[in-house]
Amino acid sequence: MKILVCVKQVPDSCETLHIHEPTGWIANLPSAVFRMNRFDEFAVEESLLIKERLPGTVAHALSVGPKRVNSTIRRALEMGADHGIHILYPDAGYISPYTVATLITTYARTKDYDLILAGIMAEDDMACQTGQLIAALMDLPYTTSVISSEIDDEAGEIVVGREIEGGRRLMVRFELPAVLTIQSGINTPRYPSLSNVMRARSQQHEVIRAEDLGIPQVRETCAGLRLPDSASMGTFIEGSPREKARKMIQVLHEKAFLP
Amino acid sequence: MGIKTFIIAEVEQGAISKETYELVSFAGTLSERRPVIIVLGRDIEAQAKEVAGKTGCDTIAVSGEHLELYNTQAYSEAIMDVIRPDSPCCVCIGHTSMGYDLAPFIAVKQNAACITAVESVHGGLFSRAICSGRFTEDIIPETESVVVTILPGAFPQCNSEPKGSGSLITVKATLPKRKSRTFAVTESLYRDHALKDAEVIVSAGRGVGKKENISLIKTLASVFPKSAVGASRSVCDLGWLEYNHQIGTTGQSVSPRLYIACGISGAIQHVSGMKDSQNIMAINTDPNAAIFRVAHWCIVEDLTTFIPIFIEELKKSIP
Ligand SMILES: Cc1cc2nc3c(=O)[nH]c(=O)nc-3n(C[C@H](O)[C@H](O)[C@H](O)COP(=O)(O)OP(=O)(O)OC[C@H]3O[C@@H](n4cnc5c(N)ncnc54)[C@H](O)[C@@H]3O)c2cc1C
Ligand SMILES: Nc1ncnc2c1ncn2[C@@H]1O[C@H](COP(=O)(O)O)[C@@H](O)[C@H]1O
Numbered sequence: 001m002k003i004l005v006c007v008k009q010v011p012d013s014c015e016t017l018h019i020h021e022p023t024g025w026i027a028n029l030p031s032a033v034f035r036m037n038r039f040d041e042f043a044v045e046e047s048l049l050i051k052e053r054l055p056g057t058v059a060h061a062l063s064v065g066p067k068r069v070n071s072t073i074r075r076a077l078e079m080g081a082d083h084g085i086h087i088l089y090p091d092a093g094y095i096s097p098y099t100v101a102t103l104i105t106t107y108a109r110t111k112d113y114d115l116i117l118a119g120i121m122a123e124d125d126m127a128c129q130t131g132q133l134i135a136a137l138m139d140l141p142y143t144t145s146v147i148s149s150e151i152d153d154e155a156g157e158i159v160v161g162r163e164i165e166g167g168r169r170l171m172v173r174f175e176l177p178a179v180l181t182i183q184s185g186i187n188t189p190r191y192p193s194l195s196n197v198m199r200a201r202s203q204q205h206e207v208i209r210a211e212d213l214g215i216p217q218v219r220e221t222c223a224g225l226r227l228p229d230s231a232s233m234g235t236f237i238e239g240s241p242r243e244k245a246r247k248m249i250q251v252l253h254e255k256a257f258l259p
Numbered sequence: 260m261g262i263k264t265f266i267i268a269e270v271e272q273g274a275i276s277k278e279t280y281e282l283v284s285f286a287g288t289l290s291e292r293r294p295v296i297i298v299l300g301r302d303i304e305a306q307a308k309e310v311a312g313k314t315g316c317d318t319i320a321v322s323g324e325h326l327e328l329y330n331t332q333a334y335s336e337a338i339m340d341v342i343r344p345d346s347p348c349c350v351c352i353g354h355t356s357m358g359y360d361l362a363p364f365i366a367v368k369q370n371a372a373c374i375t376a377v378e379s380v381h382g383g384l385f386s387r388a389i390c391s392g393r394f395t396e397d398i399i400p401e402t403e404s405v406v407v408t409i410l411p412g413a414f415p416q417c418n419s420e421p422k423g424s425g426s427l428i429t430v431k432a433t434l435p436k437r438k439s440r441t442f443a444v445t446e447s448l449y450r451d452h453a454l455k456d457a458e459v460i461v462s463a464g465r466g467v468g469k470k471e472n473i474s475l476i477k478t479l480a481s482v483f484p485k486s487a488v489g490a491s492r493s494v495c496d497l498g499w500l501e502y503n504h505q506i507g508t509t510g511q512s513v514s515p516r517l518y519i520a521c522g523i524s525g526a527i528q529h530v531s532g533m534k535d536s537q538n539i540m541a542i543n544t545d546p547n548a549a550i551f552r553v554a555h556w557c558i559v560e561d562l563t564t565f566i567p568i569f570i571e572e573l574k575k576s577i578p
Contacts, residue, residue, distance in 0.1 A: 136367035167447030
């Protein structure tokens with residue numbers, strides 16, 4: 001089996017983000033720390049579990065983004081992925097899931113992957129579409145929100161559990177090659193082993209410039225960002241921690257939650 | 260917009276979902292032209308008739324044995340067969356597990372912009388939340404065809420009395436080219452009556468920091484009679500609490516008299532499961548956390564130091 005895992009780098013905390021007034025786009029404070037999108041950690045882990053089950057399997061980790069995303073690719077290698085691919089795309093504000101999916105598809109089309117894994121959603125743009133776009137562009141079957149997977153190697157098929165509203169599951173069987181978007185909780189992402197950390201430190205990533213793959217024409221643009229309507233904010237309880245605690249107790253008494 | 264708008268209806272426990280009626284309202288903000296509703300299922304004429312009657316929209320019922328349980332391949336091909344002749348067009352789907360699954364596929368096949376989890380629309384701008392609801396982004400489609408998914412609850416259900424029923428067309432779906440079969444649906448493995456029965460729910464988010472701190476949440480809950488402990492999905496993924504505590508779209512929906520969210524950012528998938536609580540309090544270190552937009556009382560504090568202070572003060576206040 002040859003597996004491609006798409007990993008996105010996201011800011012560790014939303015608190016280091018602010019709106020850069022001149023451009024109207026998100027800017028990262030100098031203190032910003034970046035990490036792998038959490039849903040993608042589950043996708044990397046799933047590829048490693050398949051690798052352990054089916055000897056001879058290789059897992060490649062791919063990320064689209066500016067230079068800094070190489071630390072996220074390295075993280076995937078530290079977890080146990082075999083090869084890192086970096087599609088270098090400048091840090092230029094809004095990047096459409098369609099652009100990312102097209103770049104990944106152009107790269108992957110000739111590489112004969114049996115399985116392409118993505119996270120169900122990126123924590124920053126919350127689009128829930130990149131994996132499905134890749135599948136549609138490559139004309140591959142896909143399933144989103146995968147919470148269990150079992151490969152039937154001989155039949156060239158896969159059986160997945162797809163989590164839907166209320167935690168119910170649809171069980172689906174379909175043919176490989178295919179694309180899956182992984183839901184959190186499908187497994188427990190591992191911590192890197194020391195030997196993999198050492199290996200990842202010296203391993204070169206395959207770096208490809210997005211321009212060389214061909215950047216598609218945009219299908220949507222972002223007019224800008226803003227803070228959500230502040231009218232919807234609740235009442236902020238002010239004061240020292242102790243004062244806040246007392247006010248909270250008062251409210252709870254008034255509403256008869258406390259005896 | 261002169262192009263046709265299609266709504267992909269959803270059927271829940273045999274009836275047209277309330278999100279479908281919300282989509283009709285949404286479509287009304289896009290264009291004067293009445294949308295066309297597509298309903299899919301094994302034997303779906305009755306539901307199609309119902310939605311055509313209630314909305315006055317022309318409705319297409321697509322039936323087939325292989326459409327009984329939702330299947331990506333089967334549904335996407337059946338939908339494309341219906342809308343292809345009308346391209347370019349606008350397609351609206353709920354931002355549900357079916358909607359986000361289908362929308363990107365339809366968009367690719369239509370060369371359309373795909374805009375997901377839309378909360379509002381004005382002047383051609385589609386607004387959606389990013390970064391767990393901390394910011395709103397405004398998206399402009401640059402294509403003729405557009406596919407959008409609409410956040411459940413973002414628009415009211417359409418309720419104007421239509422002048423008359425929409426027409427009903429029934430079609431038989433052809434079998435998809437590729438083998439893909441949804442062969443079972445299983446109920447959630449995790450149900451907890453404690454959450455349903457509780458008057459007060461105190462919930463833990465990733466902001467509790469470590470498993471040991473769950474005891475703080477339990478202590479806070481124990482202050483209230485008839486209380487239970489809830490959790491965000493992240494907390495369950497981390498193994499800090501079992502999944503039967505999970506609240507949200509893919510967990511349980513609750514509406515207690517009081518909900519206290521501790522260290523929860525307020526991502527829509529969590530909020531949709533607790534926003535109907537009568538009173539909501541939130542404790543979070545980030546003054547801009549989206550949870551403060553659903554909370555009635557907001558406390559900007561580190562919960563690991565604040566909860567012990569709260570307990571201390573409470574003890575003092577009891578004579
Ligand atoms: C299809 C789908 C379905 C989903 N279903 C669900 C669901 O049913 N339920 C659910 O909960 N999620 C669900 N999610 C996940 C959801 O999108 C979020 O990822 C999740 O809710 C985030 O959990 P959190 O708020 O605990 O963590 P985070 O988003 O990481 O937030 C942690 C918060 O804690 C605050 N904080 C940090 N330290 C402290 C401190 N010391 N004191 C106080 N505050 C602190 C931070 O400011 C932050 O706001 C789903 C996602 C998808 C894609
Ligand atoms: N820039 C990127 N590089 C690599 N993978 C990505 C990128 N953006 C999105 N993805 C993948 O697509 C998934 C869904 O992202 P989204 O559609 O943006 O919510 C993520 O979990 C990743 O697996």
